[in-house]
Structures are given as C-alpha cells and as structure tokens.
Amino acid sequence: MNRFAFVCIGLSIALLSGVLAACSGTPSDPTQGGAAPDILTTSTILADVARNVAGDRLTVEALLPAGADPHSYQPTPQDTARISQSKVLVVNGAEYEHFLESLLENADGERMLIEASAGLRLRSDPENGHGVDPHLWLDPNHMIGYVENIREGLIRFDPQGAEIYRSNAEAYIEQLEELDAWINAQIAQIPPARRLLVTNHEAFGYFAERYDFTIVGTVIESFSSDASPSAQQMAALVDQIKLHEAPAIFLDASDNPALAQQVAKETGAQVVTDLHLESLTEDAPAPTYIEMMKYNVTKIVEALK
Ligand SMILES: [Zn+2]
Incomplete structure (x- = not known):
C-alpha cells in the first residue's frame, strides 16, 4: 500500500x-x-x-x-x-x-x-x-x-x-x-550493555523508549510485518548484530522465522520465536494484555540477562 x-x-x-x-x-x-x-x-x-x-x-x-x-x-x-x-x-x-x-x-x-x-x-x-x-x-x-x-x-x-x-x-x-x-523491576536484571533488541519488524520502538533498550536492527525495516527485506538490508543487519553483539532476535509467534534463522546462523544470535506482540492467545500464555506483556518481558529478560 x-x-x-x-x-x-x-x-x-x-x-x-x-x-x-x-x-x-x-x-x-x-x-x-x-x-x-x-x-x-x-x-x-x-x-x-x-x-x-x-x-x-x-x-x-x-x-x-x-x-x-x-x-x-x-x-x-x-x-x-x-x-x-x-x-x-x-x-x-x-x-x-x-x-x-x-x-x-x-x-x-x-x-x-x-x-x-x-x-x-x-x-x-x-x-x-x-x-x-x-x-x-x-x-x-x-x-x-x-x-x-x-x-x-x-x-x-x-x-x-x-x-x-x-x-x-x-x-x-x-x-x-x-x-x-513490574516491567521496570524485571528489566533491572538485564545489564544495561545487553539491553539490545533485534526484532522481525519495527514493533518495539515505544517499548525501547520507555525501558531504555537500544534497537540494533530489524529483519524487516518497516513498522509493518507486511514487507520484505533486500539482500543488502539483511547483510547490514548481520553487521549490526555482530557490531553490538546482540544476543537475540525476537519474533512474534505469527512471524515466519526463516530469515531470522538465516541471520542467526551468521551471527550466533539466539532466535526467540514465540513473543505475542500483535494478538492475544485463546488460552495461556497471553489471554489478556497484562499477561501478554508479562510473558513477553519474561522471555526478553531470559534471553538477555
Ligand atoms: Zn507490528
């Protein structure tokens, strides 16, 4: 569009x-x-x-x-x-x-x-x-x-x-x-130098602003998941992840993980494939907004602390 x-x-x-x-x-x-x-x-x-x-x-x-x-x-x-x-x-x-x-x-x-x-x-x-x-x-x-x-x-x-x-x-x-x-208390477990986010598309801008994370890069350089990266963008992301030593790439459960896994192979970053950013889940782990946020933050802290 x-x-x-x-x-x-x-x-x-x-x-x-x-x-x-x-x-x-x-x-x-x-x-x-x-x-x-x-x-x-x-x-x-x-x-x-x-x-x-x-x-x-x-x-x-x-x-x-x-x-x-x-x-x-x-x-x-x-x-x-x-x-x-x-x-x-x-x-x-x-x-x-x-x-x-x-x-x-x-x-x-x-x-x-x-x-x-x-x-x-x-x-x-x-x-x-x-x-x-x-x-x-x-x-x-x-x-x-x-x-x-x-x-x-x-x-x-x-x-x-x-x-x-x-x-x-x-x-x-x-x-x-x-x-x-609660989120502030959880985030305190992550050393400031490791508060680094790599995501599939640009979903974490407001979150990063609030909780002092640096966005190292995104697989898809867009505010929407409905776009595709070029080979050049993928190469630039690999460089950024290596430069910052970003430990993990975070995906929404509905994202196709293929590109992130390719980047992970070249950088050694871990891929977390099951955050819930755009939708709740029918039952556990994210049936309400508050539970969704707690679940995501727990996953982020586990991967970065
Ligand atoms: Zn989104």
Missing part, C-alpha cells in the same frame, strides 16, 4: 469519528441480549482493554481471531456483516488496520468509531519514509491513553453508564501502572 492510501485511511477514520460521534447518541440497552456485541474492536488486545472499561454493562468482541496479524489481515465477507451490525467500533488507528478501509466502505449502518491512539504522540521514521509506528500498546503508559480514549468514547455512546466506565477505567489504569513498575 502506498503513502497516499495510508493518508486516506487516516482521514476517513478521523472524519468518521467526528461525524459518527456527533450523530450517534443511541445508547445501547445492555439488557437486550443478541448475536451482535455492543462493541466491536479490531484486535484481540483492544477487546481485552475495552472489556476492562465496559465491565458487565456492554458486550465486547474482537473482529480478528486470536493469533491473526492485523498488519496482513485479509478480511472476510462475514467481517463486513459484523461491522455493519456494530454500534461501537474500537480501532488502534496510527495506520495499523490497513484492512479496515474496504470494510468501512462496504458496511451499512452507522457506528461510533473510537480511535484508541487518538491524541498520542506517534513515532515516525522520516529517513525511511514509511509512515508512523502504530505499536503504542507495547508501552503500558501509552495503553493508559488508550483506556482514557475508550472511556470517553463509551461515555459519549452511553452517558448513563458514565460512572461505571470511569471507575472501571480507574481500576484498570492502576493495574497498568503496576504492570509498568
């Missing part, structure tokens, strides 16, 4: 959120059970966070199944129907959900759009000219911003539930602050 298309998605989402937020105002009746949930989110991570804010008052489902990579997701006709039925749609934004544009064009009805990353400072990489970094959720402090945006959206959608959403959000933000403190 080219840059122009990125901009169009950003614009259409921005427009929709304004227009639909203004014309919405039909609070759901939480006592009315039905097949369609009150809130549809794109990713499973967003569904967990929205559930924490909505509590028992509204039902929440993710559009994508657990394990699906939102960067490269191919929507199905059923997805259009689910969007059409949705009353509230929670998206990450920040150029993450490229599949949404066609779905929103084809969907009927009106819905409130909540862009979880709205107003947050986005990392960009003007040198490579490939857009903005959507992976804010990998820093729990940015996730607090998501919670606040979702809380405000739900209050607009269902003003009578305002007190519930406020108190749920407050309790969850406290858990996110505890998670941040």
Whole structure:
C-alpha cells in the first residue's frame, strides 16, 4: 500500500469519528441480549482493554481471531456483516488496520468509531519514509491513553453508564501502572550493555523508549510485518548484530522465522520465536494484555540477562 492510501485511511477514520460521534447518541440497552456485541474492536488486545472499561454493562468482541496479524489481515465477507451490525467500533488507528478501509466502505449502518491512539504522540521514521509506528500498546503508559480514549468514547455512546466506565477505567489504569513498575523491576536484571533488541519488524520502538533498550536492527525495516527485506538490508543487519553483539532476535509467534534463522546462523544470535506482540492467545500464555506483556518481558529478560 502506498503513502497516499495510508493518508486516506487516516482521514476517513478521523472524519468518521467526528461525524459518527456527533450523530450517534443511541445508547445501547445492555439488557437486550443478541448475536451482535455492543462493541466491536479490531484486535484481540483492544477487546481485552475495552472489556476492562465496559465491565458487565456492554458486550465486547474482537473482529480478528486470536493469533491473526492485523498488519496482513485479509478480511472476510462475514467481517463486513459484523461491522455493519456494530454500534461501537474500537480501532488502534496510527495506520495499523490497513484492512479496515474496504470494510468501512462496504458496511451499512452507522457506528461510533473510537480511535484508541487518538491524541498520542506517534513515532515516525522520516529517513525511511514509511509512515508512523502504530505499536503504542507495547508501552503500558501509552495503553493508559488508550483506556482514557475508550472511556470517553463509551461515555459519549452511553452517558448513563458514565460512572461505571470511569471507575472501571480507574481500576484498570492502576493495574497498568503496576504492570509498568513490574516491567521496570524485571528489566533491572538485564545489564544495561545487553539491553539490545533485534526484532522481525519495527514493533518495539515505544517499548525501547520507555525501558531504555537500544534497537540494533530489524529483519524487516518497516513498522509493518507486511514487507520484505533486500539482500543488502539483511547483510547490514548481520553487521549490526555482530557490531553490538546482540544476543537475540525476537519474533512474534505469527512471524515466519526463516530469515531470522538465516541471520542467526551468521551471527550466533539466539532466535526467540514465540513473543505475542500483535494478538492475544485463546488460552495461556497471553489471554489478556497484562499477561501478554508479562510473558513477553519474561522471555526478553531470559534471553538477555
Ligand atoms: Zn507490528
């Protein structure tokens, strides 16, 4: 997808959120059970966070199944129907959900759009000219911003539930602050000189900023997993890993490990193939966002300490 298309998605989402937020105002009746949930989110991570804010008052489902990579997701006709039925749609934004544009064009009805990353400072990489970094959720402090945006959206959608959403959000933000403190304590086990990250695509920028890691390089030089490296880029990565003596390459469980394993063979780095960065898992080890972060951090500390 080219840059122009990125901009169009950003614009259409921005427009929709304004227009639909203004014309919405039909609070759901939480006592009315039905097949369609009150809130549809794109990713499973967003569904967990929205559930924490909505509590028992509204039902929440993710559009994508657990394990699906939102960067490269191919929507199905059923997805259009689910969007059409949705009353509230929670998206990450920040150029993450490229599949949404066609779905929103084809969907009927009106819905409130909540862009979880709205107003947050986005990392960009003007040198490579490939857009903005959507992976804010990998820093729990940015996730607090998501919670606040979702809380405000739900209050607009269902003003009578305002007190519930406020108190749920407050309790969850406290858990996110505890998670941040826990991560800091875990990271302290890694000697500062070994706080080096090599990943499949550029997913750890916000995480690295927050917890003082250096990004040595990525197999795919993109904020999306939906791209391929050149032989030249691969050779440069091998050089960077050797130069910094980076101990490990970290992949999402949905990534193809072939290229990383090739790099590992030339550098002696270990490949960790089973982080969960873009999606929760159905059961263990990452059924909630907080458990996902704890699992990833434990894996990173094990490989680097
Ligand atoms: Zn990603």
